[in-house]
Amino acid sequence: MSSTAQTSHVELPGGGVIWVVLASELLTFGLFFLAYAAAYGAEPEVFQSAQANLHAGWGTINTAVLLTGSWLAARAVQAHPAGKARPWLAAAALSGVAFTGIKLFEYVHVFELGITLSTNTFWFSYLFLTAIHLLHLFVGVGVLGWLAATYDRTQTDDWADTIEAAAVYWHMVDLIWIVLFPALYLVHP
Amino acid sequence: MKFRTQRISWLFFATCMLLLCLQIVYGFIMGFAHMGYDVLHDYIPFNTARATHTNVLVVWLLCGFMGAAYYIVPEESGRELWSPKLAVVQWASLLLVAVTAVIGFHFNWWEGRKFLEIPRPLDYLVVINVLSFVLNIGMTTFTGKRYTTTGMVLLVGLVSAALLYLPGMIWFDSQVMDSYFRWWVVHLWVEGVWELIMGAIMSYLLIKLTGVDREVIEKWLYIIVGLTFVSGILGTGHHYYWIGAPEYWLIVGGVFSALEPLAFLGMALYGVTMARRGGRKHPNKIAMYWTVGCGIMSFVGAGFLGFAHTLPSVNIYTHGTLVTAMHGHLAFWGAYAMIVLAIISYAMPQMTGRKFFDTWVPEWAFWISNIGMLSMTCAFAVAGVTQVYLERRVGMDFLEVQAAVAVHFTALVLAASLFTLGILLFIYDFIRYGFPSDEAVEGAAEPEAAAAK
Ligand code: HEM
Ligand code: HEM
Ligand SMILES: [Fe+2]
Numbered sequence: 227m228s229s230t231a232q233t234s235h236v237e238l239p240g241g242g243v244i245w246v247v248l249a250s251e252l253l254t255f256g257l258f259f260l261a262y263a264a265a266y267g268a269e270p271e272v273f274q275s276a277q278a279n280l281h282a283g284w285g286t287i288n289t290a291v292l293l294t295g296s297w298l299a300a301r302a303v304q305a306h307p308a309g310k311a312r313p314w315l316a317a318a319a320l321s322g323v324a325f326t327g328i329k330l331f332e333y334v335h336v337f338e339l340g341i342t343l344s345t346n347t348f349w350f351s352y353l354f355l356t357a358i359h360l361l362h363l364f365v366g367v368g369v370l371g372w373l374a375a376t377y378d379r380t381q382t383d384d385w386a387d388t389i390e391a392a393a394v395y396w397h398m399v400d401l402i403w404i405v406l407f408p409a410l411y412l413v414h415p
Numbered sequence: 416m417k418f419r420t421q422r423i424s425w426l427f428f429a430t431c432m433l434l435l436c437l438q439i440v441y442g443f444i445m446g447f448a449h450m451g452y453d454v455l456h457d458y459i460p461f462n463t464a465r466a467t468h469t470n471v472l473v474v475w476l477l478c479g480f481m482g483a484a485y486y487i488v489p490e491e492s493g494r495e496l497w498s499p500k501l502a503v504v505q506w507a508s509l510l511l512v513a514v515t516a517v518i519g520f521h522f523n524w525w526e527g528r529k530f531l532e533i534p535r536p537l538d539y540l541v542v543i544n545v546l547s548f549v550l551n552i553g554m555t556t557f558t559g560k561r562y563t564t565t566g567m568v569l570l571v572g573l574v575s576a577a578l579l580y581l582p583g584m585i586w587f588d589s590q591v592m593d594s595y596f597r598w599w600v601v602h603l604w605v606e607g608v609w610e611l612i613m614g615a616i617m618s619y620l621l622i623k624l625t626g627v628d629r630e631v632i633e634k635w636l637y638i639i640v641g642l643t644f645v646s647g648i649l650g651t652g653h654h655y656y657w658i659g660a661p662e663y664w665l666i667v668g669g670v671f672s673a674l675e676p677l678a679f680l681g682m683a684l685y686g687v688t689m690a691r692r693g694g695r696k697h698p699n700k701i702a703m704y705w706t707v708g709c710g711i712m713s714f715v716g717a718g719f720l721g722f723a724h725t726l727p728s729v730n731i732y733t734h735g736t737l738v739t740a741m742h743g744h745l746a747f748w749g750a751y752a753m754i755v756l757a758i759i760s761y762a763m764p765q766m767t768g769r770k771f772f773d774t775w776v777p778e779w780a781f782w783i784s785n786i787g788m789l790s791m792t793c794a795f796a797v798a799g800v801t802q803v804y805l806e807r808r809v810g811m812d813f814l815e816v817q818a819a820v821a822v823h824f825t826a827l828v829l830a831a832s833l834f835t836l837g838i839l840l841f842i843y844d845f846i847r848y849g850f851p852s853d854e855a856v857e858g859a860a861e862p863e864a865a866a867a868k
Contacts, residue, residue, distance in 0.1 A: 246638050250645050250677060257670045265666075343663055350663045 240391030265347045276348040285411040295321030296400040299393040309379030316374040322367035416765045418489045420496035422851035426506045427482030434475035441468040449824040466532040479755030488552045491566030492559025505547045545577045564633040572611030591659035598654040606647040613754045614639045620706045625693025639681045646674035665727045672725045676718030686710030701777040705757035716745030732807045738799035745792045763848040768855030776844045784837025790830035798823035
């Protein structure tokens with residue numbers, strides 16, 4: 227897109243637009259993390275006893291899945307100049323599917339305990355933040371899947387920005403989870 | 416003007432001018448009532464005046480969007496309007512519904528649901544009306560020669576605005592549920608899909624007026640659309656704080672609505688940057704004033720003054736006071752009234768072939784109305800802050816407080832008179848342009864045309 231005319235500018239990978247998206251997303255989640263910290267400070271007992279119902283094991287596995295996904299997306303960017311990004315894109319999308327499977331399994335467990343958004347501030351935070359994160363992940367899976375499906379090895383120049391932008395986005399999904407996971411599953415101040 | 420049928424938008428723009436006058440009359444009735452001169456009370460009680468003032472506002476803005484669409488969509492898709500006849504019928508029926516509704520308000524035929532007062536039977540007519548509008552511009556777009564980002568964002572905005580009218584028509588026995596879904600219409604309109612309409616009209620105008628590349632301009636449009644959705648959808652929560660919705664809306668609404676100003680900041684930067692980059696290529700500099708002014712004033716009215724009372728810890732004091740009216744006026748003016756006046760200012764010379772660019776009238780109209788509206792905002796602000804303090808801090812009775820702030824309404828009425836003068840100048844200019852003319856088709860279009868007198 228932008229790599230044709232301008233040469234004097236420092237180019238951001240994936241073009242400028244994706245970085246604006248990234249900044250606004252990180253700002254949104256950042257505000258929620260602050261609110262979460264404040265709410266935790268206000269009623270630590272409620273948070274700790276609620277947290278005890280989560281299994282950090284599943285969260286750890288999902289962290290590994292997402293980190294692998296990020297690595298796969300990075301490989302897609304590397305493999306792209308040679309026209310060989312398709313399998314990496316597909317694998318990155320599949321990592322998102324795996325994450326979703328594990329997450330749904332966890333949700334079922336939580337809902338079996340009769341928990342809703344209104345149970346208490348911890349459960350609201352857990353359900354709301356992970357659901358919003360999951361929505362972002364769906365978008366990523368959709369984009370990566372679509373890129374894998376329509377990948378054209380002859381069009382490497384035209385696709386470079388798009389694939390980089392997708393990878394940047396996918397790293398963002400990963401990054402948010404890396405803050406969410408310890409905050410929700412692990413922290414016991 | 417490139418296509419003959421673009422002239423249909425004139426009907427809608429003229430209707431805007433008429434309804435704006437009507438809205439202002441009812442604004443004055445309320446202003447005087449607040450001062451203590453509620454002389455029309457027996458014929459037009461405050462509630463009737465308020466319903467008329469706000470609903471007429473919504474109708475004239477929608478009317479302006481429709482006019483803008485009938486002007487822009489043919490040009491963006493490169494063909495005449497699909498059915499000019501349908502468009503005229505649609506215009507006439509819209510006017511009929513609006514007049515019926517306004518008359519109905521005066522005989523207590525209304526719903527008591529702020530901004531969506533029109534009675535259910537009329538809602539169905541609105542739905543049919545809007546469907547025929549959407550059909551017309553949809554067909555024009557899809558059978559056109561090309562798709563553009565600007566055209567598509569406009570279409571998506573208009574279609575979503577139409578769809579979002581529906582949640583407001585569901586019947587609930589619970590007041591809470593009714594409010595809950597009424598905000599899907601009101602909030603998701605002004606802080607969601609209307610922003611797309613505004614962004615699209617703005618980018619059309621910037622493309623025409625600055626000569627900056629369409630690609631550059633449309634890239635910004637994507638960013639604005641993105642920011643709007645990230646913040647605006649869950650930002651609905653800032654209306655759910657105290658109406659009986661679940662408590663978690665305090666935090667969801669607080670966080671997301673705090674981010675909403677970003678989209679309006681985007682609009683302001685968008686207008687200013689593009690105007691700088693493009694220089695002054697187009698002779699119609701007054702349309703440029705309104706376009707860039709719209710970006711800036713929407714940031715002040717919606718972004719800045721919206722943020723001022725959107726956090727739950729502030730809103731618990733200001734909710735439903737004149738502070739809200741302060742924000743409501745400048746936000747509606749800056750974002751939506753100004754974008755409609757911008758497209759009118761651009762389209763009138765194009766449609767009529769007359770180029771009255773360098774006269775003082777439109778320029779003074781711009782400055783006087785804006786200074787007037789800013790002064791009105793200040794008057795509401797002083798009244799509002801006083802009301803919050805006396806009523807919610809000191810604990811005085813509602814009516815005692817209203818008597819105490821009456822003096823600020825003298826200031827309001829004065830400021831509003833200035834504003835009205837500006838609007839009258841604008842309307843005078845509108846009339847001076849006269850009717851669209853066939854000679855204006857093709858030839859006289861686009862930047863190259865010199866400012867002929
Ligand atoms: C162009 C965009 C906007 C328009 C036209 C607009 C208009 C209005 C109007 C008319 C009301 C009164 C609604 C009622 O009580 O029935 C209102 C309420 C409100 N607006 Fe906006 N607004 C806009 C953008 C924003 C933004 C961006 C924010 C936040 C940053 C915001 C924050 C609020 C809040 C918190 C209320 C509730 C006030 C209360 O509790 O009484 N608005 N707005
Ligand atoms: C020149 C004339 C105007 C005057 C004197 C005027 C005055 C008023 C008054 C007194 C109210 C009622 C406040 C209350 O509930 O106590 C009101 C409400 C309102 N007016 Fe105006 N107005 C004028 C023009 C406008 C314009 C041009 C717009 C929009 C662009 C506008 C938008 C609104 C809105 C959105 C409300 C509802 C605010 C809320 O929900 O709190 N008014 N106006
Ligand atoms: Fe809102």
